[in-house]
Amino acid sequence: MVKTKAFQKIYTKLSQITKATCTLEASGIGYEEMALVDGRPAQVVKIFKNMVTLQIFPGTEGISTNAEVIFLGRPPVIKVSESLAGRFFSAYGDPIDGGPEIDGEEREIGGPSLNPVRRKQPSELIATGIAGIDLNNTLVTGQKIPFFADPDQPYNQVLAEVALRADADKIILGGMGLSNDDFLFFKDKFTNAGALDKIISFINTTENPPVERLLVPDMALTAAEFFAAEKNEKVLVLLTDMTLYADALAIVSNKMDQIPSKDSMPGSLYSDLAKVYEKAAQFPEGGSITIIAVTTLNEGDITHAIPDNTGYITEGQLFLRRDTDVGKVIVDPFRSLSRLKQLVIGKKTREDHPQVMNAGVRLFADAMNSRTKKENGFDLTEYDERCLAFALDYSREILAIDVNVSVDEMLDTGWKLFARHFKRHEVGIRDDLMNKYWKGE
Amino acid sequence: MTKGKVTSIIANLITVEVDGTVGQNEICYILHNQVRLMSEVIKIIGKTAYIQVFESTRGIKIGSDVEFTGQMLELTLGPGLLSRNYDGLQNDLDKLTGNFLKRGEYAYPLDEKKKYDFKPLVSEGDMLQAADWLGEVKENWIDHKIMVPFKYEGKGKVKSIAAEGSYTINETVAVLEDENGQTTEVTMVQKWPVKVAVTQYRNKPRPGILLQTGVRAIDTFNPMTEGGTGFIPGPFGAGKTVLQHAIAKNADADLIIVTACGERANEVVEIFTEFPELEDPRTGRKLQERTTIVCNTSNMPVAAREASVYVGMTLAEYYRAMGLKVLLLADSTSRWAQALREMSNRLEELPGPDAFPMDLSAIIANFYARAGYVVLNNGSSGSVTFIGTVSPAGGNLKEPVTESTRKVARCFYALAQKRADAKRYPAIEPIDSYSKYLEYPEFDRFAEDNICKGWVAMVQKSKDFVRRGAEAYDQINILGDDAVPIDYHVQYWKSEVIDFIILQQDAFDDIDQNSPIKRQRYMLEKVLFICDSEFDFQDFEEVSSFFKKAINLLKQMNYSRFESDEFVNYEKELDAFLTEKKI
Ligand SMILES: Nc1ncnc2c1ncn2[C@@H]1O[C@H](COP(=O)(O)OP(=O)(O)O)[C@@H](O)[C@H]1O
Numbered sequence A: 001m002v003k004t005k006a007f008q009k010i011y012t013k014l015s016q017i018t019k020a021t022c023t024l025e026a027s028g029i030g031y032e033e034m035a036l037v038d039g040r041p042a043q044v045v046k047i048f049k050n051m052v053t054l055q056i057f058p059g060t061e062g063i064s065t066n067a068e069v070i071f072l073g074r075p076p077v078i079k080v081s082e083s084l085a086g087r088f089f090s091a092y093g094d095p096i097d098g099g100p101e102i103d104g105e106e107r108e109i110g111g112p113s114l115n116p117v118r119r120k121q122p123s124e125l126i127a128t129g130i131a132g133i134d135l136n137n138t139l140v141t142g143q144k145i146p147f148f149a150d151p152d153q154p155y156n157q158v159l160a161e162v163a164l165r166a167d168a169d170k171i172i173l174g175g176m177g178l179s180n181d182d183f184l185f186f187k188d189k190f191t192n193a194g195a196l197d198k199i200i201s202f203i204n205t206t207e208n209p210p211v212e213r214l215l216v217p218d219m220a221l222t223a224a225e226f227f228a229a230e231k232n233e234k235v236l237v238l239l240t241d242m243t244l245y246a247d248a249l250a251i252v253s254n255k256m257d258q259i260p261s262k263d264s265m266p267g268s269l270y271s272d273l274a275k276v277y278e279k280a281a282q283f284p285e286g287g288s289i290t291i292i293a294v295t296t297l298n299e300g301d302i303t304h305a306i307p308d309n310t311g312y313i314t315e316g317q318l319f320l321r322r323d324t325d326v327g328k329v330i331v332d333p334f335r336s337l338s339r340l341k342q343l344v345i346g347k348k349t350r351e352d353h354p355q356v357m358n359a360g361v362r363l364f365a366d367a368m369n370s371r372t373k374k375e376n377g378f379d380l381t382e383y384d385e386r387c388l389a390f391a392l393d394y395s396r397e398i399l400a401i402d403v404n405v406s407v408d409e410m411l412d413t414g415w416k417l418f419a420r421h422f423k424r425h426e427v428g429i430r431d432d433l434m435n436k437y438w439k440g441e
Numbered sequence B: 001m002t003k004g005k006v007t008s009i010i011a012n013l014i015t016v017e018v019d020g021t022v023g024q025n026e027i028c029y030i031l032h033n034q035v036r037l038m039s040e041v042i043k044i045i046g047k048t049a050y051i052q053v054f055e056s057t058r059g060i061k062i063g064s065d066v067e068f069t070g071q072m073l074e075l076t077l078g079p080g081l082l083s084r085n086y087d088g089l090q091n092d093l094d095k096l097t098g099n100f101l102k103r104g105e106y107a108y109p110l111d112e113k114k115k116y117d118f119k120p121l122v123s124e125g126d127m128l129q130a131a132d133w134l135g136e137v138k139e140n141w142i143d144h145k146i147m148v149p150f151k152y153e154g155k156g157k158v159k160s161i162a163a164e165g166s167y168t169i170n171e172t173v174a175v176l177e178d179e180n181g182q183t184t185e186v187t188m189v190q191k192w193p194v195k196v197a198v199t200q201y202r203n204k205p206r207p208g209i210l211l212q213t214g215v216r217a218i219d220t221f222n223p224m225t226e227g228g229t230g231f232i233p234g235p236f237g238a239g240k241t242v243l244q245h246a247i248a249k250n251a252d253a254d255l256i257i258v259t260a261c262g263e264r265a266n267e268v269v270e271i272f273t274e275f276p277e278l279e280d281p282r283t284g285r286k287l288q289e290r291t292t293i294v295c296n297t298s299n300m301p302v303a304a305r306e307a308s309v310y311v312g313m314t315l316a317e318y319y320r321a322m323g324l325k326v327l328l329l330a331d332s333t334s335r336w337a338q339a340l341r342e343m344s345n346r347l348e349e350l351p352g353p354d355a356f357p358m359d360l361s362a363i364i365a366n367f368y369a370r371a372g373y374v375v376l377n378n379g380s381s382g383s384v385t386f387i388g389t390v391s392p393a394g395g396n397l398k399e400p401v402t403e404s405t406r407k408v409a410r411c412f413y414a415l416a417q418k419r420a421d422a423k424r425y426p427a428i429e430p431i432d433s434y435s436k437y438l439e440y441p442e443f444d445r446f447a448e449d450n451i452c453k454g455w456v457a458m459v460q461k462s463k464d465f466v467r468r469g470a471e472a473y474d475q476i477n478i479l480g481d482d483a484v485p486i487d488y489h490v491q492y493w494k495s496e497v498i499d500f501i502i503l504q505q506d507a508f509d510d511i512d513q514n515s516p517i518k519r520q521r522y523m524l525e526k527v528l529f530i531c532d533s534e535f536d537f538q539d540f541e542e543v544s545s546f547f548k549k550a551i552n553l554l555k556q557m558n559y560s561r562f563e564s565d566e567f568v569n570y571e572k573e574l575d576a577f578l579t580e581k582k583i
């Protein structure tokens, strides 16, 4: 990790210590420069005349006013090379798997943005086999999208499944506040799939200091840029859990006495999250970075500042919820959205894809209205009854996350269910497609 | 010029100890490792200037040199602005090298080598003032007027004017002499500070001419006018960006300026990719030819976000002064407000509601006031129509940006989560949304002459049907399907016909996505005919199945080319079907 060079000036006089920061007199220091405070990694967050304020990632417990401070003369970096593959690292990019240090080129993390005119339009479908995703919320390379899930949903399991099924050259896992159990789950899952050689992990667990998490996305994405922009590879980045990342942002801004905005989050939350998510891109030379993240919700509240700002940044969101009628976890078709699906559906997939998708969701919505009627004790019409029967099949055969079939099969299932429960004019699909695919009378 | 040294750094707010005079909003550069980082003065106390840096401040040290320019942020205006992709500071993004943006790399916004065919419009001895046209060049298909610089004070006599011929933008095309004998050389390029409105026109009458957008829920229901203002608030995913893009594609404007302010880069890429291919429905040329993009996406420096909307507005005003119909779109004005908030917090100013700056309302009002329909000094007219999106936190419209905008924008296109969830796109809420122009006598006169007799009354009537439908729907939901008279079901389904056929529109269907006003009028008449008819129903289930069939046929008409055989056949089928049930 961060090693000191010979003849570096050592400071030993801290004038102020707070829970997350310390301040000392020093000169010639660059903004965002890294330092070591009694060996603990720290970063410059404020310079006022000759007073430099450092954010100490592991916290300031036990730091005294005569702590040794060494400035490293550079922002946080990661060494990149092919040998990152298959390895596990801490938030600082140090190996945590007992393997050797990485030999590679040093890169500043959180580097510059891609020039928008150099981006290419994402156009390659990512097939996951899950119809709730592929049929209704199709993913595309270069996209950024989170799972919105309550903490009790199996989001990490779905994330791992999606990652393994997606045909990616590299999978980079950024774990923030990951429970040790979930960390081991990912490790086993990837090992058992025989995919370890294309996986790189940057892990901050619940056992590590929370502020360290702030480095994880930038580490993961700088590595991703190396493979995608320089090696032209298809890189999938998994970030879990971004809510815990945002919480760490709040801790820091709070300690810096900034005025909090909604839900005690920093006023810059939108920009902070956007800087991470906007690293997703389709590069002109063919490589891509796709980000699939997890944002855990507090009692399903998507108006909370974290999911709200996320939703404004990402290209849709995938909502997991338990459908008690069929006893399965489903991808909620109403609140889920893939904004990039238009780029591939009906173009890279069969022509009837957009209309089958819309018809299915619309009929499912009708079923939800019928259900409300039923719950309110009203009589159901014959159409209501059919809608409800359709909803059960649709949930089980399309929305459930344990579905694993090709897109063509999903479309066929759609037509099959329409014909089973509805009359021709109730489906509301364009005539030319009805003539070609309609399976009923 | 004034110089200074950096004395403190917190994120992109830096203080500088200066050795001379500085002005508010003056541009300065921090010298850092051979690169010059552009910044703007935002506050001055004694010898200390507070500056916001338009770039990352990583690595900057105390004592770094700062050079002041004596200029505010100014745009470079001249032929060649069209079809370009600028960042929020008017750098030509296509000219920058490499895939990644490099700190301190700036690119001249125009082409200094290109020759334009200049045609003089004045003669020696003519008396001119700021913004008067003295010549024109072809830029794509428009006649780009070369104007007396907006900064020119008083009147000037044309001492010489270039002959017809080709010139580069920096060659002198005219020399003006004022009453004191002072001469000014005029080229095709001029500069103008972005935060100052261009007001060199005769007057600004009330707008009344429909600006067609091709979107039925706007043109028919809540029309926008040339020189009008409107805003589109809505939670994420409700369809703000898709709606703005649809407007950008189909609007009946001479040119369109799209400001992507603090939103997704991929959405701008969509424009970069599609607009060079798509046709401008008015001219048959490529859309890109009439479009300029100003983009400061969410990952680009926050301080330049604020600048980007002003850059867009100033470009729009420049073309308006040529007598053109300009449409300015900004997505999203909330990001600009957030940028103001971030800076205001760093400056430790007293915060207003939701920690936004106290003067947010005034800033927004000033900005919207720059739009408008104007009569130029030479009697021709031009307009800047402005439509901005607003991204309210949590989708709650009771927040400072939405509330401040509502006070100044004349059209309110509220996107509703419920409609978006039900895939009723565009998700413009039909009852809460409004266009004040519908009440303008100017608009009424325009509609009488150009759409049809009684148009506004027809629109109001269809709004009433929608309102009554919503009331009936509530009753049905409270009392149950068979506990209400059949009439309630009929009321409800009539409003559904309007909803499905007039309000909903498929932005991704080649035909449905753009509906000219002639077609809109035809469909509104058709739909109102159904709404005005009485039908014979036995029970409420018959009502819904009848109207569903009718809607299905009407939808097929919407998907067919207007007045094509297909269209006519569906209409015949519909008419026959209606006649069966009509009484
Ligand atoms: N008019 C429309 N027709 C069809 N789909 C739409 C329409 N408007 C929006 N959508 C869908 O909603 C998604 C989100 O729309 P978008 O304009 O990006 O939302 P916002 O800008 O409000 O966050 C789009 O990706 C698209 O799938």
Ligand SMILES: [Mg+2]
Pocket (backbone or CB within 6 Å): B240, B241, B242, B263, B331
């Ligand atoms: Mg948007």
